[in-house]
Amino acid sequence: MALNNLAVAPVEPDKVRAAGIMALNGIYDEMDGVSVLRHAVTELLPNDISIVSSFGADSSVLLHMVSQVDKTLPVYFLETGKHFPETLDYVRTLESHLGLTNVRWLRPNPKDLARFDPNGDLWETDPDSCCHIRKTEPLETEIAKFGGWVTGRKRYQTKERGVLPHFELTSDDRIKVNPLAYFSDADVNAYKTQHGLPEHPLFEKGYKSIGCAPCTTIVAEGEDPRAGRWRGLNKKECGIHFDFNGAIARPGAAVEKNLFKDGAFIADPFRAWAEGDDPASVRYTHVPVKVFLEHRDVFLSNPHPLGLLVSPGDKVEDFAADLSRFASIAVSFPGFTDGRGYTSARLLTERYKYKGELRAIGDVLMDQLTLMRRCGVNAFVVTHAATRKALESGQLTTVNLFYQPIGVTEVPVGTRPFLRRAAETETA
C-alpha cells in the first residue's frame, strides 16, 4: 500500500463524548435498571456490547434483565479454575432458567498458569497477580472486541464504588454500563423474590458475595456482604473493573492522551520506570534496558504486563531472547540528527521479528513519522504541539522515494483496529 494513500481519521473531540456520557447519566439517573440496559444494548452500542458476570450471589438480577432485553447478548464467565463447584453448576442453572443463548466461558492461558502459578497457590502469596492471570488477562482480549460492557456493580458495595454512575467512560474510550449502580441490598433481594430467581446454592449457607473458593468466606449477620472476599487482605477488587489509575472511570476526568496509535490519540496505560520501583511487582512500566538486564530473572517472573525502554547505545542483541516478554517497547529518538533509534527499530522488527507495540518517544516530529513507520514503529508519543495538531487534522506526511528500501510490512495507520482486521480478512 502506498503511504500517500493513507489518511488519519479526524479525532473525535473527547470532551463531546464525555459530555454525552454525562448527559446520559443525567437522563437515566432516575430510570430503572432494565431501561438503562435496554438503552445501552439497543441504542448506545447495538451489537457492540457484552456483559461480564461472576454468576455469584446477586448475578441472577442483572442476568434476568439481560434475558428481558436480549437473550443473545454475549455473557462472559471467567472460569478461573478456582471456583466452587456450586458456582459452575449455577452457571448452567441460570443459563437454562433464563434462556440465555450466548454464555461464554473464559479460561486463563495454560502457559501463564504453568509459568507463574505452577502449584496453584499464587492466590495465597500474591492475589493481585493471581487475579491478573486468571481474570484480567483472559478478559482483556475479549473485551477489546467491544465498544462497551455491562457490569453488575453497585454503589453500596464498597466505599470506592460509592460514586459509580450508570454510564462510565473509561480512559481507553470504552463505555461501562452499570444498570444496578443504585440498587441496594434490599432492592436486589426484592427483585429476586419478585421474579422467582434461583439462588446460588451457597447463598443460604452464609456466602453473600461469591468469588473464587480460596478467596471467599462466609459473612456474619450484619457484616458488609463483600467482607467475605479476600478477608484479611487489603484487596477489594479483582482488577477487571479498574481504570488505568485504579479508580472508577469518570466522564470528563482529565486524562492525558499523548499516545498516537491506530489513527487516534489515546490514554497511555504505560509509565516510565521510577526510582524505588520493585522489579517483582511493577506493571505497565517501560523498564530501561540496563535495569532489565540487572534484574532479568525477577522481571521474567513478574506476571504483569511490562514494557522496555531502548535508548541510544543499548544493544538489541542483549535482550533479543526476551522480546516476547514485552507488551510494548519504547525506542528513544533523542534528536532529529540521531539515527540510532531507527537502527534499533529495524533490528527489532526485521531481524528479531518483534510483533508487539513499538513506540517512538522523544523528539517525535511530523517529518519523521513516515520514516519511523517504515522501520516498524506503530505508536508515537507526541508532545510536539504542531505535530499533534497536524495528526488531529488528518495530515500525515509522505515520502515517496526511499534510498534505503526496507522489508517491513507497513501497517496502515489511520484505521481503527476493527477496520484493519476487516481489511486483512478481505485481502487474505
Ligand code: SF4
Ligand atoms: S479471586 Fe483469588 S483465586 Fe480467584 S483469581 Fe483472584 S486471587 Fe486467584
